[in-house]
Amino acid sequence: MSTNALRPARELLLKEYRGVLSTHSKSMPGFPFGSVVPYCLDAEGHPLILISRIAQHTHNLLKDPKCSLLVGEREAEDVQAVGRLTLMAEARKLTDEAAIDAAAARYYRYFPESANYHKAHDFDFWVLQPVRHRYIGGFGAIHWLDQVTLANPFAGKAEASMIEHMNSDHANAIAHYVELSGLPRSAPAEMVGIDSEGMHLRIGQGVYWLAFPEPCNTPTQVREALVLLARADQWPVAVNVEG
Template structure:
């Protein structure tokens, strides 16, 4: 399978931030049960979700961890002509305190309101451990992919430090990224996350993933990319937003 197809599938997973989680129904055996969930990617590039202990899909996963997450491009005039990804996985609830802490730190940046209900109510982090992926890039572009996820070398202290620095000291640069990519500017954007291939901006409740011109594997390369974009006259790639 071509590297480009895998990259396109992964970028779709990055561009979106919510999907349809399908589980095996406990109440109605034999029937699939679909529900909408927000997600971000963990340090291994796997989908990370925060779900209530009383939710139907949680009960389903506790009985059978096999599930899928359907992610598709929104606002498409023809949904059959655009990309969509079915992410087949085995769900696992995080139990290690350090893993939960790391998950919470990243998830809260993407979904700030989650801090309140996670701490006040019975919610747990679950990671969707990928098994296989079905990616459709448009008419006739149909592929089974075994490996789509890519580990994030910055996850943890390095990413948190870069995000905090940009949001605290470089609001003008972030505003320039918004202007370059034609994103909504009604409220100031905040940097939410950085990965090898791009960065996430949070504008209000919406998240947008913007690609770097070339992959970044070290914090120095990220800094160079961010500085270059702060002075650019156009974005090196046309970003696709999820809103």
């Protein structure tokens, strides 16, 4: 297993927010069934999805929870020359009310339009618990990886508080992050997530992840990183710390 591939594999999972979920077909035994799903990462760093009870992939998962999620770099001109990650997992439906509430709070920040949709339909939150990963970083860069994900040390009240503060009091700083990093400026950006390695911004219907210059393990370190970026005249190169 190559440790050099851990960081880019995890960053790909963070940077993207949709992938192809492949399940074992219930109606066509022996055939894989692929469907597109949006996702964000939960407190443990595992993909969190919201799927309808009447959807085919839900019926498939109820019969066999083994699945995979294929994630590739968006808008790539040559899909075989860029990174892609296949996450093999066991899907687990959330049934505990506290876990569902935490999942909803997180998921609806990333995909606010899903809140009303969820109320009008029978949807459930599922977590994809990774078993193994296959990461391809381009031609010839092929790796099997067992442990890619990292738990989010801020998930919950700490993260929600930091996000609310930034969106309420520092919209100019967020706009500066967008300008520095070259993200689209088609709509005002809103911060929706913070993890130890970076932050997620929502711009229109798109979600984008920006890496911190170096990992942050405390809210104080996050604040220092955000202040540094607000004053920077170019986006710093992230320090490659494996984990």
